Amino acid sequence: MKITMVGTGYVGLVTGTCLADMGNDVICLDKDEEKLKNLEKGIMPIYERGLRDLAERNIREKRLMFTTDTKKAIQSSDVIFICVGTPPKKDGSVDLNYVFSVAKSIGKYMNNYKIVVDKSTVPVGTAEKVEKIIKEELKKRNKETEFDVVSNPEFLREGAAIKDFQNPDRVVVGTKTKDEKSIKIMERLYRSTTRVGRPIIFTDRKSAELIKYASNAMLAARISFINQLSHLCDKIGADIKEVSKGMGLDSRIGSRFLQAGAGFGGSCFPKDVSGLLMTLKNNKCPSSIFSAIINANEEQKLFVAEKVESLLHGLNGKTIAVWGLSFKPRTDDIRESPSLTIVKMFLEKGAKLRLFDPEAMDNFKKVFPESDNIYYGKKPYDAVENADILIILTEWDEFREPDFGLIKKKMKSPRIFDGRNIYNPEEIKEEGFEYEGVGRR
Numbered sequence: 001m002k003i004t005m006v007g008t009g010y011v012g013l014v015t016g017t018c019l020a021d022m023g024n025d026v027i028c029l030d031k032d033e034e035k036l037k038n039l040e041k042g043i044m045p046i047y048e049r050g051l052r053d054l055a056e057r058n059i060r061e062k063r064l065m066f067t068t069d070t071k072k073a074i075q076s077s078d079v080i081f082i083c084v085g086t087p088p089k090k091d092g093s094v095d096l097n098y099v100f101s102v103a104k105s106i107g108k109y110m111n112n113y114k115i116v117v118d119k120s121t122v123p124v125g126t127a128e129k130v131e132k133i134i135k136e137e138l139k140k141r142n143k144e145t146e147f148d149v150v151s152n153p154e155f156l157r158e159g160a161a162i163k164d165f166q167n168p169d170r171v172v173v174g175t176k177t178k179d180e181k182s183i184k185i186m187e188r189l190y191r192s193t194t195r196v197g198r199p200i201i202f203t204d205r206k207s208a209e210l211i212k213y214a215s216n217a218m219l220a221a222r223i224s225f226i227n228q229l230s231h232l233c234d235k236i237g238a239d240i241k242e243v244s245k246g247m248g249l250d251s252r253i254g255s256r257f258l259q260a261g262a263g264f265g266g267s268c269f270p271k272d273v274s275g276l277l278m279t280l281k282n283n284k285c286p287s288s289i290f291s292a293i294i295n296a297n298e299e300q301k302l303f304v305a306e307k308v309e310s311l312l313h314g315l316n317g318k319t320i321a322v323w324g325l326s327f328k329p330r331t332d333d334i335r336e337s338p339s340l341t342i343v344k345m346f347l348e349k350g351a352k353l354r355l356f357d358p359e360a361m362d363n364f365k366k367v368f369p370e371s372d373n374i375y376y377g378k379k380p381y382d383a384v385e386n387a388d389i390l391i392i393l394t395e396w397d398e399f400r401e402p403d404f405g406l407i408k409k410k411m412k413s414p415r416i417f418d419g420r421n422i423y424n425p426e427e428i429k430e431e432g433f434e435y436e437g438v439g440r441r
């Protein structure tokens with residue numbers, strides 16, 4: 001099939017590359033010329049396991065191409081995926097300007113029947129607005145070209161995006177009517193996925209749009225639930241890992257997304273829960289649960305910073321080693337990462353920071369450049385040099401079995417705050433460290 005991806009961010013690039021790898025001809029349109037030039041040379045704008053190899057193979061086979069030529073990209077394909085950014089506005093609602101400007105271009109250049117696919121996370125009702133904008137552009141050209149706008153939200157997790165695309169829990173497609181042409185084509189487009197028994201559900205567009213927000217909000221709610229419970233565990237001496245294990249064995253609850261820690265981050269959860277909250281408020285619906293998810297997450301970051309402050313009896317002049325800056329492991333993405341808020345708090349209280357992350361330091365340096373108070377280690381052990389405490393903020397695998405003897409030798413005082421509960425408290429104490437986790441006994 002001939003497919004165009006508009007926007008080569010996380011979603012556009014991973015989806016486009018995977019669709020090309022299924023044999024489709026995929027052209028990626030983006031306004032960022034620099035990014036496209038690099039992509040043509042096989043230089044990826046993001047760190048995502050397996051992406052570079054998969055992209056290189058499909059670029060070589062001329063199944064994956066890049067262009068800034070909007071007309072060519074729109075006219076050369078049957079299916080056009082909109083994957084541009086939908087950043088949050090100050091009030092938490094979603095900025096759809098990029099999506100609408102792409103819709104305008106599609107209406108301006110459409111030359112025959114097209115399926116326009118909303119892939120970016122967009123508030124309920126956006127597919128209708130995209131359709132209206134395209135119709136208006138066609139009217140200006142006195143054209144009545146047939147087209148369908150469908151909603152097809154993505155559920156990719158950063159760090160596992162290719163696996164999630166190739167083995168999704170489900171594919172969701174929202175269409176305007178039950179018998180439109182697009183249903184057959186979307187079925188064919190995802191045939192490789194459904195062939196391995198993955199369900200594809202066809203529904204209406206508004207329900208499809210809401211499935212995405214509701215899914216992210218539900219996952220974020222589980223995290224805020226267990227994080228808030230971790231405070232009680234701290235107070236009464238229970239162990240949050242035992243609690244989430246016991247809860248998770250209930251098949252109605254399940255164990256995933258019940259890991260207490262320093263809070264959730266990323267380009268999706270914070271933005272999507274706020275977006276849904278605004279949609280509820282705009283429709284004059286009760287929304288207390290959704291504001292609680294966000295508030296609990298902000299409180300969790302504060303909780304972590306204050307725990308470290310009390311462990312050190314004040315932060316001023318103290319040296320804090322931080323392992324993990326990305327919002328989660330296996331990505332260089334720091335968008336809405338809890339580490340941004342926590343590091344800022346430490347700096348404001350006069351602490352010195354010694355930071356390390358396997359992939360995200362370049363991105364983090366754009367926010368916190370190296371300075372007298374901020375040092376970036378080349379290796380994890382550089383960061384702990386002369387530190388009063390080591391705190392874990394991202395559970396990268398390489399932090400799980402370090403040389404504790406070496407860490408102890410290098411630190412000023414052997415003290416660990418485990419913001420992701422990756423260590424066994426007894427073992428760490430046996431190694432001679434003072435240990436604190438999030439709701440651990």
Ligand code: UDX
Nearest residue numbers: 007008009010011012030031032084085086098120121
């Ligand atoms: C996007 C959406 O922002 C998000 O809502 C959804 O959940 C996932 O898809 P992401 O892929 O991470 O997220 O987006 P981003 O990294 O912002 O990339 C968007 C790309 O679109 C950028 O490369 C940008 O240059 C490009 N773009 C943006 C265009 O080509 N044209 C535009 O008009 C706007």
Ligand code: UDX
Nearest residue numbers: 154155156157158257258259263264265266268327328
């Ligand atoms: C999420 C959704 O999982 C994905 O389906 C959607 O398409 C995009 O948003 P992603 O943002 O990549 O994916 O990250 P995810 O793995 O969901 O983690 C989100 C945040 O929650 C991270 O900061 C992570 O550290 C945190 N988290 C996750 C917890 O604190 N505890 C958990 O148990 C799970």
